[in-house]
Amino acid sequence: MSTGGMSKGGMSGTAVEIDRVTKRFEQTLALDAISLAIEEGSFVVLLGPSGSGKTTLLNILGGFLEPTTGRVLIKGADVTFVPPAKRPTTTVFQDYALFPHMTIAGNVGFGLAMRGVARPERCARVETALELVGLAHTRARKVHQLSGGQRQRIALARALVVEPAVLLLDEPLGALDLKLRRQMQEELKAIQKRVGTTFVHVTHDQDEAMAIADTIVVMNEGRIEDQGAPERVYLRPKSRFTADFMGDSNFIAGRVAEAAAGQVMVDTALGRFAVEGTAAVGQAVTLSVRPEHVRAGAAAGAAQPLGTARVLESGFFGTHHQCTAALEAAERPFKVRLPQKESIAPGSDLPLSVDPADLVLLTG
Amino acid sequence: MERRTPGSLGREARAWGFLLPALVWTLAFFAAPLAIMGLYSLWQRSGVALVRDFTTANYENFFAKSYFFDSLVNSIEVTVVVTLISILLAYPLAYILAEKVPPRWQRMALLFAILPFWTSYVVRSYSWLLVLSEGGILSNFLLDVGLTAEPVSFANTRGATVVGFVHFFVMLLTLTIFANLVQLPKSYRKAAADLGAGPVRSFLYVILPLTLPGIMVGAFLTFVLCIGDYITPQILGGNRELLLPQTLMLQISRRSDFPMASALAIVLMLVVSLVYVACARWLRLERL
Amino acid sequence: MAPRLPRPVRNLPAIAYVALVYGFIFLPVAVLVLFSFQESRVPVPPFNGPSLRWYAAVFSDTRMMDALTNSILVALLSSLVSVVLGFLAAYGLARHRVPMSGLIQGFLTAPLTVSYLIIAMGLLITFNAVGVPKSLLTIGIGHVVINLPLCFAIVYSQMGEHQANIERAARDLGAAEWQVLLLVTVPILWPALFASFFLAVTFSWDEFIIAFMVSRFEVTLPVEIWSMLRSGLNPKTNAVGSFVFLISIAIVLVLDLIVLRKRKA
Numbered sequence: 063m064s065t066g067g068m069s070k071g072g073m074s075g076t077a078v079e080i081d082r083v084t085k086r087f088e089q090t091l092a093l094d095a096i097s098l099a100i101e102e103g104s105f106v107v108l109l110g111p112s113g114s115g116k117t118t119l120l121n122i123l124g125g126f127l128e129p130t131t132g133r134v135l136i137k138g139a140d141v142t143f144v145p146p147a148k149r150p151t152t153t154v155f156q157d158y159a160l161f162p163h164m165t166i167a168g169n170v171g172f173g174l175a176m177r178g179v180a181r182p183e184r185c186a187r188v189e190t191a192l193e194l195v196g197l198a199h200t201r202a203r204k205v206h207q208l209s210g211g212q213r214q215r216i217a218l219a220r221a222l223v224v225e226p227a228v229l230l231l232d233e234p235l236g237a238l239d240l241k242l243r244r245q246m247q248e249e250l251k252a253i254q255k256r257v258g259t260t261f262v263h264v265t266h267d268q269d270e271a272m273a274i275a276d277t278i279v280v281m282n283e284g285r286i287e288d289q290g291a292p293e294r295v296y297l298r299p300k301s302r303f304t305a306d307f308m309g310d311s312n313f314i315a316g317r318v319a320e321a322a323a324g325q326v327m328v329d330t331a332l333g334r335f336a337v338e339g340t341a342a343v344g345q346a347v348t349l350s351v352r353p354e355h356v357r358a359g360a361a362a363g364a365a366q367p368l369g370t371a372r373v374l375e376s377g378f379f380g381t382h383h384q385c386t387a388a389l390e391a392a393e394r395p396f397k398v399r400l401p402q403k404e405s406i407a408p409g410s411d412l413p414l415s416v417d418p419a420d421l422v423l424l425t426g
Numbered sequence: 427m428e429r430r431t432p433g434s435l436g437r438e439a440r441a442w443g444f445l446l447p448a449l450v451w452t453l454a455f456f457a458a459p460l461a462i463m464g465l466y467s468l469w470q471r472s473g474v475a476l477v478r479d480f481t482t483a484n485y486e487n488f489f490a491k492s493y494f495f496d497s498l499v500n501s502i503e504v505t506v507v508v509t510l511i512s513i514l515l516a517y518p519l520a521y522i523l524a525e526k527v528p529p530r531w532q533r534m535a536l537l538f539a540i541l542p543f544w545t546s547y548v549v550r551s552y553s554w555l556l557v558l559s560e561g562g563i564l565s566n567f568l569l570d571v572g573l574t575a576e577p578v579s580f581a582n583t584r585g586a587t588v589v590g591f592v593h594f595f596v597m598l599l600t601l602t603i604f605a606n607l608v609q610l611p612k613s614y615r616k617a618a619a620d621l622g623a624g625p626v627r628s629f630l631y632v633i634l635p636l637t638l639p640g641i642m643v644g645a646f647l648t649f650v651l652c653i654g655d656y657i658t659p660q661i662l663g664g665n666r667e668l669l670l671p672q673t674l675m676l677q678i679s680r681r682s683d684f685p686m687a688s689a690l691a692i693v694l695m696l697v698v699s700l701v702y703v704a705c706a707r708w709l710r711l712e713r714l
Numbered sequence: 715m716a717p718r719l720p721r722p723v724r725n726l727p728a729i730a731y732v733a734l735v736y737g738f739i740f741l742p743v744a745v746l747v748l749f750s751f752q753e754s755r756v757p758v759p760p761f762n763g764p765s766l767r768w769y770a771a772v773f774s775d776t777r778m779m780d781a782l783t784n785s786i787l788v789a790l791l792s793s794l795v796s797v798v799l800g801f802l803a804a805y806g807l808a809r810h811r812v813p814m815s816g817l818i819q820g821f822l823t824a825p826l827t828v829s830y831l832i833i834a835m836g837l838l839i840t841f842n843a844v845g846v847p848k849s850l851l852t853i854g855i856g857h858v859v860i861n862l863p864l865c866f867a868i869v870y871s872q873m874g875e876h877q878a879n880i881e882r883a884a885r886d887l888g889a890a891e892w893q894v895l896l897l898v899t900v901p902i903l904w905p906a907l908f909a910s911f912f913l914a915v916t917f918s919w920d921e922f923i924i925a926f927m928v929s930r931f932e933v934t935l936p937v938e939i940w941s942m943l944r945s946g947l948n949p950k951t952n953a954v955g956s957f958v959f960l961i962s963i964a965i966v967l968v969l970d971l972i973v974l975r976k977r978k979a
């Protein structure tokens with residue numbers, strides 16, 4: 063496990079520091095003054111839709127692109143203009159990029175060969191890397207003899223065997239089917255814990271992000287919308303985009319009536335709610351609530367009633383029912399979840415309530 | 427899918443109906459002539475008549491008379507030299523076009539490279555005479571620059587034939603190598619760089635091996651087209667040193683010796699088949 | 715950051731190499747076209763011109779003009795036959811279960827692997843033996859031999875599963891076999907048919923060795939040009955060569971514009 067970097071400029075424990083990086087392509091602004099610090103040994107996921115800039119940022123980290131302005135520091139050293147060959151990063155590419163004319167051993171050992179590692183040591187390290195990814199006896203095979211999932215692991219082994227400071231993964235699980243993807247997500251997490259290398263993983267799949275990340279960085283249109291632990295980002299998103307991108311959200315428009323320390327009273331068409339957060343009196347805000355936090359049936363306990371909604375549609379999703387229900391006072395229909403064994407027919411009435419503690423205050 | 431139903435027999439008959447014209451044509455005008463040619467190679471010409479006794483005299487003649495055998499050797503030598511030079515010249519061009527030229531301009535660049543070959547093949551070879559003859563462009567240039575005192579001719583030499591061939595096959599090989607280079611995933615290069623290979627090692631260990639199929643295909647085409655070509659050696663090579671197609675044509679035009687010419691044609695086919703088998707085996711071995 | 719030379723300088727060797735090779739490629743053709751406008755009798759320096767006298771000589775040469783017409787005729791007709799036969803064969807093979815289909819495919823594409831010289835020889839001997847006189851017809855026959863495999867291969871490669879499904883849909887909606895062929899298959903395959911026709915015309919137009927061997931009095935243009943070469947370097951040869959060259963470019967330009975215009979529409 064690599065020790066924390068302590069060099070000029072960098073905090074100890076920071077593997078990667080991205081300092082106001084901007085990337086402009088002809089007319090488009092792909093990255094807008096991004097600043098991000100990535101902690102040593104953590105599994106960071108860059109999450110966002112296509113065009114959010116997450117892949118551009120990864121390419122800048124890897125050295126395949128140069129930022130228009132800004133700096134990139136790895137373990138305290140400025141690597142902004144260092145080419146990929148000389149950077150302490152390796153990348154697992156989306157199409158794996160395994161060399162078809164070499165054996166598995168040749169592929170995995172390529173980085174070591176480029177570094178001049180002698181043959182016996184190279185063989186030993188290759189074998190260790192193959193064991194790490196669970197493909198111990200494939201050294202003599204050719205790439206085309208392996209399945210998609212196996213190739214993915216070889217790509218991982220090839221990138222890890224050179225012991226990089228940071229491992230970059232460019233949507234590596236995209237080509238796998240659902241079951242295999244889930245399995246690989248678990249394995250990636252396990253391997254990362256074992257080797258302790260900092261992983262930076264790009265994906266557009268928020269389920270994947272939540273499953274594997276220590277820290278999620280939500281990106282949209284070249285900016286960071288939110289970053290933090292998966293639970294926090296999901297339960298208390300900091301921006302409307304994040305609330306909408308990570309799972310479903312219901313949005314209620316409102317205005318701040320009162321503001322006190324850490325709490326505000328918000329007036330909405332569905333009632334007045336006390337919500338955690340800070341805002342100015344009279345400010346227009348949005349409250350977001352997840353479908354699974356909207357309670358169906360008579361209000362009980364801390365839940366505040368929202369009104370009675372008419373069910374428009376209901377679909378069965380295995381673990382739950384997802385319904386759309388229209389509240390008279392609300393602009394848009396609410397998405398509500400009902401338990402697996404309780405189905406409801408469209409057209410019926412459904413009283414809704416919500417615990418204000420589950421409401422998230424979104425300003426702007 | 428297609429089961430043996432009552433209607434299927436009719437369908438199969440209809441299939442043969444569609445196939446028959448092409449099959450008959452190929453049989454009558456390709457396969458049969460080749461077979462007849464094979465037959466002729468085992469007969470002999472005597473005076474104006476055709477002696478239809480089977481004999482291998484023509485083939486013996488081929489190996490015995492240096493006149494014939496040498497022409498094959500010359501052909502192989504020229505073809506090999508042309509193939510090698512063309513590969514060496516074409517690869518860097520293909521590489522630059524594939525890597526350094528922006529994709530928008532690649533099509534135009536290739537079009538430009540092919541453009542001069544829209545003259546007729548005969549005319550194209552002739553136009554090298556304009557350059558290489560005594561009093562031609564090259565000769566005049568050397569005179570003007572002062573490298574020679576008198577007009578000099580490069581035509582009617584093996585060198586001229588080689589130049590004429592290389593001119594054509596550089597274009598062909600550029601195309602096949604370019605096609606190969608362009609369909610290599612960009613991520614291979616990124617991966618090689620990512621793992622520490624500089625541009626030179628990235629090329630030697632990753633790019634070059636993966637373009638060998640393109641080179642092989644181009645080289646094979648070059649070999650086959652070059653060794654069977656009559657036009658370029660006849661125009662540019664002169665009559666001092668003959669290549670196999672030229673000796674073949676002489677058998678027909680001067681001596682009307684169809685049997686001997688047939689034997690030479692069969693020899694040519696055999697050589698090409700051997701090269702084909704070798705290439706096919708190599709390509710199968712390399713099948714990744 | 716290590717000092718890097720500005721891009722144009724770094725690329726200098728590459729640019730120089732490309733310029734050299736392109737120069738080599740264009741040299742003979744440039745000389746050809748330039749000296750087609752030569753005033754004097756020899757198409758070598760010094761250049762005294764420009765003059766159109768040699769083009770005039772070409773156009774007033776009846777043998778040459780006949781050869782030109784013959785070339786066009788043979789190219790168009792033989793290509794037509796090649797495309798029709800190739801299409802029928804491809805349709806027969808692709809749409810029906812035929813035993814030994816692999817073998818048939820190999821047989822039909824075999825001529826692609828044999829040198830034109832040998833094909834020409836075979837035809838010469840056969841026509842001679844059977845007593846068929848050499849003529850434009852024999853040239854046309856030979857050209858179909860070399861172009862049929864190409865047309866077959868191109869059309870066959872376009873008759874995949876997707877195409878088959880469209881035809882099944884047509885049958886499903888009630889079309890008879892010939893209707894499917896004429897109203898569905900041919901129109902959809904139009905690009906492939908056109909491409910193979912165009913390629914066939916290109917190969918036939920420029921083809922020398924078969925035309926040379928199996929023709930007698932009526933010849934195609936390449937053969938006529940060949941006999942002109944007996945007289946050595948002659949600006950008239952330059953003229954006819956440049957003429958062919960410029961016509962080829964013109965045709966491709968026109969085609970490109972038509973195709974481009976169609977795509978934009």
